[in-house]
Amino acid sequence: MSSLTMADAALKRKRVARKRLVNGAQNGVWFLVVCALAFAVMLPFIWMIVTSLKSPTEVFAYPPTWIPKEFQWSNYVEMWNKAPFGRYFMNSAIVAICVTIGQLTSCVLAAFAFARMEFKGKNVMFMIFLSTTMISSQVTLVPTYLVMRTLNWIDSYQALIVPFLANGFGVFMLRQSFRTIPKELEEAAKLDGCSRFRFLWQILIPLSKPILASQALFAFMGNWNSYQWPLIITNQDSMRTLQIGLRYFVSGEGSTQWGIYMAAALVVTLPVIIIYFLVQKTFVESMASTGLKDI
Amino acid sequence: MNLSMLKADKTVKQQVAPSAKKRKNKETFEAYLYLLPSLIIFTVFTFFPAFFSMVVSTFRWNLPGKAMFIGLENYIYLFTDAIEAPIFWQSLGNTFYFAVGVPINLIISLLLALLLNRKIRGVGVFRTAFFLPTITSTAAISVVWLWLFHPAQYGLFNSILISLGIPIQSWLRDPLLAMPCLIAMGIWSGMGYNIIIFLAGLQSIPSTYYEAAKIDGANTFSLFRFITWPLLGPTMFYVLTVGIINSLKAFTEIDVMTQGGPLNATNTTAYYLYQNAFQFFQMGKASAIAVLLFLLMLLLTWIQFRFVDRSVHYE
Numbered sequence: 001m002s003s004l005t006m007a008d009a010a011l012k013r014k015r016v017a018r019k020r021l022v023n024g025a026q027n028g029v030w031f032l033v034v035c036a037l038a039f040a041v042m043l044p045f046i047w048m049i050v051t052s053l054k055s056p057t058e059v060f061a062y063p064p065t066w067i068p069k070e071f072q073w074s075n076y077v078e079m080w081n082k083a084p085f086g087r088y089f090m091n092s093a094i095v096a097i098c099v100t101i102g103q104l105t106s107c108v109l110a111a112f113a114f115a116r117m118e119f120k121g122k123n124v125m126f127m128i129f130l131s132t133t134m135i136s137s138q139v140t141l142v143p144t145y146l147v148m149r150t151l152n153w154i155d156s157y158q159a160l161i162v163p164f165l166a167n168g169f170g171v172f173m174l175r176q177s178f179r180t181i182p183k184e185l186e187e188a189a190k191l192d193g194c195s196r197f198r199f200l201w202q203i204l205i206p207l208s209k210p211i212l213a214s215q216a217l218f219a220f221m222g223n224w225n226s227y228q229w230p231l232i233i234t235n236q237d238s239m240r241t242l243q244i245g246l247r248y249f250v251s252g253e254g255s256t257q258w259g260i261y262m263a264a265a266l267v268v269t270l271p272v273i274i275i276y277f278l279v280q281k282t283f284v285e286s287m288a289s290t291g292l293k294d295i
Numbered sequence: 296m297n298l299s300m301l302k303a304d305k306t307v308k309q310q311v312a313p314s315a316k317k318r319k320n321k322e323t324f325e326a327y328l329y330l331l332p333s334l335i336i337f338t339v340f341t342f343f344p345a346f347f348s349m350v351v352s353t354f355r356w357n358l359p360g361k362a363m364f365i366g367l368e369n370y371i372y373l374f375t376d377a378i379e380a381p382i383f384w385q386s387l388g389n390t391f392y393f394a395v396g397v398p399i400n401l402i403i404s405l406l407l408a409l410l411l412n413r414k415i416r417g418v419g420v421f422r423t424a425f426f427l428p429t430i431t432s433t434a435a436i437s438v439v440w441l442w443l444f445h446p447a448q449y450g451l452f453n454s455i456l457i458s459l460g461i462p463i464q465s466w467l468r469d470p471l472l473a474m475p476c477l478i479a480m481g482i483w484s485g486m487g488y489n490i491i492i493f494l495a496g497l498q499s500i501p502s503t504y505y506e507a508a509k510i511d512g513a514n515t516f517s518l519f520r521f522i523t524w525p526l527l528g529p530t531m532f533y534v535l536t537v538g539i540i541n542s543l544k545a546f547t548e549i550d551v552m553t554q555g556g557p558l559n560a561t562n563t564t565a566y567y568l569y570q571n572a573f574q575f576f577q578m579g580k581a582s583a584i585a586v587l588l589f590l591l592m593l594l595l596t597w598i599q600f601r602f603v604d605r606s607v608h609y610e
Contacts, residue, residue: 119326143344166336
């Protein structure tokens with residue numbers, strides 16, 4: 001009897017071990033598949049970095065080399081000297097930071113009114129705010145340009161910043177979040193003589209840090225990467241943003257300096273990638289729940 | 296004591312009635328103050344331009360000249376003119392051609408999301424790898440792909456073709472291949488976003504469903520077919536419609552890589568609008584295109600709302 005149970009147990013153990021082995025092998029195969037796919041997806045980035053370190057002659061070598069024979073760090077220096085990338089960088093930073101701060105402010109204020117106040121015409125106003133998300137930038141492109149032209153704002157920071165200081169989608173997201181904070185908190189604050197604005201500033205905003213951070217992130221990245229509007233509204237080199245600078249840098253000069261172009265593309269990409277790695281978790285989570293909004 | 300309290304309460308109530316109204320008015324006033332910054336920006340930069348777009352579309356307005364009212368002539372011209380109409384129709388066709396990438400992207404992203412949903416070691420690293428193209432600026436990745444698609448033999452894709460024994464291609468300079476090239480890049484750069492959305496959707500499906508089905512002897516395929524697929528349906532529909540609407544707006548990659556060429560093969564309606572406005576400076580005609588594009592997007596948004604309402608019924 002006992003030997004039977006022992007044999008049984010041994011058999012069971014064996015079965016479990018085999019199952020584990022099969023599972024392990026299966027996971028190993030999937031691991032390799034994912035590795036291969038990830039490598040394929042990263043290939044353009046790898047090729048960008050590799051090319052950015054090659055000498056002009058090696059860039060045109062066939063078959064292409066995967067490790068530069070001689071690391072041509074001077075590509076980065078040359079790229080920086082050939083076009084005013086410092087200026088582009090500054091323009092992009094000024095515009096993206098101003099838009100982020102301004103957009104967040106206007107969104108917080110409007111979302112607070114929608115989430116926490118009762119007023120006449122609230123529903124109509126909310127519909128109006130939501131409807132802005134349906135009007136795409138392509139439709140307003142020509143008239144907005146004509147307005148800027150009349151205001152004499154072409155080639156100015158205002159033109160790059162002001163149109164983006166409101167965001168209907170952001171208002172919606174923040175309103176949803178503000179509504180989850182208990183009403184009792186506000187009543188308690190009110191009893192203690194706290195004004196409505198102070199409640200927003202000292203209680204609601206600190207409590208909503210995660211959503212504010214993700215909204216700020218979207219605003220910043222969307223604006224940093226934006227292309228069409230800066231392309232249209234800036235003519236002078238001194239007002240171009242990084243994305244537009246890159247475009248003219250690449251299309252303007254002959255077609256033989258791919259090493260330098262790739263160095264430039266990498267420099268343009270880097271800030272956003274760094275930010276991504278710093279706040280990866282917030283980023284992925286908020287993207288899953290809110291969706292990315294492109295400009 | 297009770298009586299006096301009641302009395303006091305009554306007087307308070309009597310006083311409250313008018314002051315409550317006053318307070319309500321005050322609150323309304325304050326609320327609009329909070330809305331004001333957004334309202335000003337929306338009025339000047341969204342509602343007025345949207346309206347003005349329709350007005351301008353009824354004018355012949357070639358900058359720097361003066362505007363002249365011509366009624367619906369811009370629209371008639373776009374649809375019937377012997378030279379203009381074929382290009383406009385081609386641009387509409389190209390727009391939908393470009394949108395073909397969206398369902399392809401959907402399928403690939405879903406497969407990858409299913410793969411990444413397994414318990415694989417270092418899954419975070421892989422997620423980052425798939426996601427990086429999404430956050431990188433379109434201008435920068437377009438420059439990189441311009442180099443990958445280089446028509447000479449040292450272009451990376453051509454060198455791969457050579458090693459496979461296939462003749463080299465001119466990619467973006469070939470009218471037949473240019474659009475598929477743009478679509479391929481679009482899939483590559485858009486995948487990460489879809490994967491994140493799908494992973495969130497997959498993780499929201501209760502694991503008890505799978506466990507119960509497994510006990511009933513369901514295999515991997517039927518688990519997918521009868522649990523994952525229907526429960527992920529609304530998410531997929533959302534991703535599909537948003538993807539199509541976004542693909543109608545595609546501009547950056549076209550401007551950096553092909554400028555609508557070769558032979559208008561990649562000239563989408565959004566790009567054609569830009570060309571008319573900012574290369575030919577025909578503001579009236581460009582506005583007419585903008586209005587038509589807007590109607591198309593509105594139609595898609597309407598479809599999205601209608602069907603999403605209907606299909607979100609689980610749990």
